[in-house]
Amino acid sequence: MSLSKLVLRSMKKNMKHYYLYFFALIFSVTLYFSFVTLQNNTEVWAAVQMSGTATAGFKAATYILYFIVLFFVLYANHLFMKRRSKEIGLYQLIGMTKGLIVRLLAVENILLFVGAVIIGMLAGFFSSRVFAMILLRVLEKEALVTMTFSTQALLQSMIVFTILLIIVLIQMAWMIHHVSLLSLFSAAKQADERVRRFSAFQMVIGFLGLILIVYGYYASTKLFDIESAGNLFINMIIILATTIGGTFLVFRFSVAFIMNTIRLKKKGHLSIKDVLALTPIMHRMKSNAKSLTLITVLTGVSLGVTTLSYIAYYSSEASAYSQVPGDFILLEEQGEEFLEKLEENNIAYDKIDYRLQGVTAAVGQLMSKKQQDNPLYTMEGTIYTIPLSDYQQSVPEAKLSGNEVILTNYGGYMAEMFPLEKDHDLVVSAGELEETFHVVDIHDKSVISGIVTAGGGGPIFVVTDDMFKSLTTQAALYPWHHQTTITLKSNEDIATAEKLYIQSNAGIITAVDDKGKTKQYTQSSYEGKRKDNIESLGLTIFTTAFLGLAFLMTTGSILYFKQMSEAEEERDSYTILRKIGFAEKDIMKGIYMKQAFNFGVPLVIGLLHSYFAVKSGWFLFGTELTAPLWIAMCCYIALYTIFAILSVGYYKKVVRQSL
Structure with a gap:
């Protein structure tokens, strides 16, 4: 069988896996191309009349967006490779060399990238006009925005995603060449770290994580006090270290320990809801602490930056007065x-x-x-x-x-x-x-x-x-x-x-x-x-909101992808539960609780991080805190809720198909 036929058959067979990865690629290309197209829209910038600083800030935002896209695509590719680990292992068992497998997957990735880039650029081209209209609305400018195709944006995007494709291929080749055959058959079940038994030491470390977060919050309230003004930079480093370190310890030990304590108090009398909620939460929170910490920190940072920018924009009238x-x-x-x-x-x-x-x-x-x-x-x-x-x-x-x-x-x-x-x-x-x-x-x-x-x-x-x-x-x-x-x-x-x-x-x-x-x-x-305030702050709020959306979609999608992967891993367990007589609604009760934790805990901790970060220095950006903070938080809660609903829907489909 030729390589091309093998590629087509492999892609057809793995369509249920590919659509997840394909969506990640299309979403990334759409975001980036729409932003770059907007950057090269001369009609918009003729109306906006950006200063040199604003132009530099907009270009810097383009680089930040690219790193977001890079992180998103690399994570999606890593997850995709884990889900296909058994298939790759079977290829090796039937005698295919690692080099041939790399070429096979490389051709698949190139086809995916070409398709995703074409669809994403089309979607980005049409959405760029919407973003341009939003920008002009924010700046209170009136201008006719036409559908103008930018060859410069096309060239820049093609170069960027070609580099990204090369990085993805290197990542894929490295994973195949450096992973043993035995580990490929268990890669889909591997978490970030091996789960061990709980001990008194872990309990103390978990409690220490909570103390570190509380101390970081307290220190943030004193950040701009007159007494500590001379040590501002050192205090900021301490606050970042304690909150991020505390967040990791909370996910690594605290949540898992609390869930284990609740389970032990039941003395073995666990309901189906406990089996499907407490135990998975205990192990997933502990084993995936690194990724959950990263997601939480990204959520807090993006929400904090977006809120501060919105405070400045929201307070433009009060600042003018x-x-x-x-x-x-x-x-x-x-x-x-x-x-x-x-x-x-x-x-x-x-x-x-x-x-x-x-x-x-x-x-x-x-x-x-x-x-x-x-x-x-x-x-x-x-x-x-x-x-x-x-x-x-x-x-x-x-x-x-x-x-x-x-x-x-x-x-x-x-x-x-x-x-x-x-x-x-x-x-x-x-x-x-x-x-x-x-x-x-x-x-x-x-x-x-x-x-x-x-x-x-x-x-x-x-x-x-x-x-x-x-x-x-x-x-x-x-x-x-x-x-x-x-x-x-x-x-x-x-x-x-x-x-x-x-x-x-x-x-x-x-x-x-x-x-x-x-x-x-x-x-x-x-x-x-x-109007001067609106013009100087409008571009900032638009850029930070766009990047905040990218961060939010990235973190929410990652959580959603992880839940889809976990649902596939637990399909056999649902089959057993259905065969011994448990109804779909009984199983879904535990899944509802599990999803509330998986999406709720990172969101709540991220919201707390952003709240105390914003509360520490919001007055440097404007005169109003409550309304901008609540509006930004509600947007984040709404989007996370959408991802949680999608995740529950996917679990429900898996449970129904398990019997």
Whole structure:
């Protein structure tokens, strides 16, 4: 029989195995080709107008995606080879040399790759338009996206998957040449590691794994505290080591030990559900600890990165408002022409005037007592004050007397990293005047432009009108003295007002800085700042979401593939159970519990990892945590649930066919 006929017969016979591997290849090619096609879509990038940094980030994402695809395909190929181990062993028993077997499987893999690449590229070509529309939607851009075939994307993908094919062939040849004939007949039943009897030492190690994870979570909550800021990198390494190491120990010992304890308490009176759930969970969790740890860590990392990116994107409006707390900001009584144009165009608006006066103070004096040895405690800087009557235009209920002050405009990452406390005294100076303020309250409401507060989020003191007058009598030189906040009454007028704002150059301000030098500043409008945030963060959230989807599909598919493999291994056991009288529903009860553990435990631990990772530094990315975190987690839970349902469906088919 010729090699070509043998290949065709082998592929026809192994179709039930091939479709799993074929799907993995098609999925990988589709993901990669759609992403590369989008990268080379000139119409999209003409509308997006990416910066050099964004372009570099998008290219880096392409390499990350390729490594995801490489990991996915190599694992699928490894699983596929294990499922065909008996067949390969039979080939050797009938006299076929290892070299001939390698050529046989190589031809099969080449045919599979060619078919998968053709189908995957077609699917990727059509899906790239969908992804392009999603990207433009995220960036709030309008552009006509046509079906444009990129020869550059085609060439790049062909090169990439040719390299991947060579790696897969090397992996396959290595497995065949370095595995004994006897081991081939038991390879499908081999797990990551041999299972041994439980001991007291293993119990202690399992408990240690839980302690390591808990410590990693606790350390993550203290990562950005002022006291540990100097050892940030070392603390991050410790957190990663303890959580990843603890996760491995939990899978290797803790879960298996708990399941074994439950089984021993039953004193041999095991139901069919226990036989099909507790015992397989005990052995699978312990023996497949390495792969489950990898899946859990990948889930946590991808979810954490996606969530942080979404927090930044979700908070783009709040971040813009902290910089521009009004539709338009006019500084130093400039912008009269803009106001006249608004009235000429019958655009109704509300106006609040804030008088500003700078003082010098060290806000570290408002930190807690345990933080007062920090250098920030005595570090002085310029802080602006506004009179109470101006502040009451936006906060009517505010009240002060004497030397009482309200600290406002203080929020975001500044408030999280450097928390300040009220009911503290604070010594300030303005020229030759020195006063002691008593802070009665701290507000996070943004009222003053980010230009004035040097980036936004900086504190502003609200003082009584009498105190403000005494501060303005000082001859100290501070650059800002007046701000006018304009808020339009109708959102329909925003587009017209934006054009008038640009035409009148109301956002170009000339002022004297604290060193006496004349400097020009550019004050954006709120809508302009919001769009800048959307454009800078939209591409990031799209890229990370795409990579997160790839990670999620990879880890979910791997779990699904493992369950399909286990179902085939346990087919004989189901046949025996059916023959002695157990109904399908009795067997499925144990399988339901088993699948809940196989998919639920890695997902839950991965969600916990990502939650504490995000919780430790989310405030560096935005102002809102709860909604983005829940949305991202729900997406991951939904997709894992789909994989679990597919896995249960496959088990049900195996159980039905077992009799």
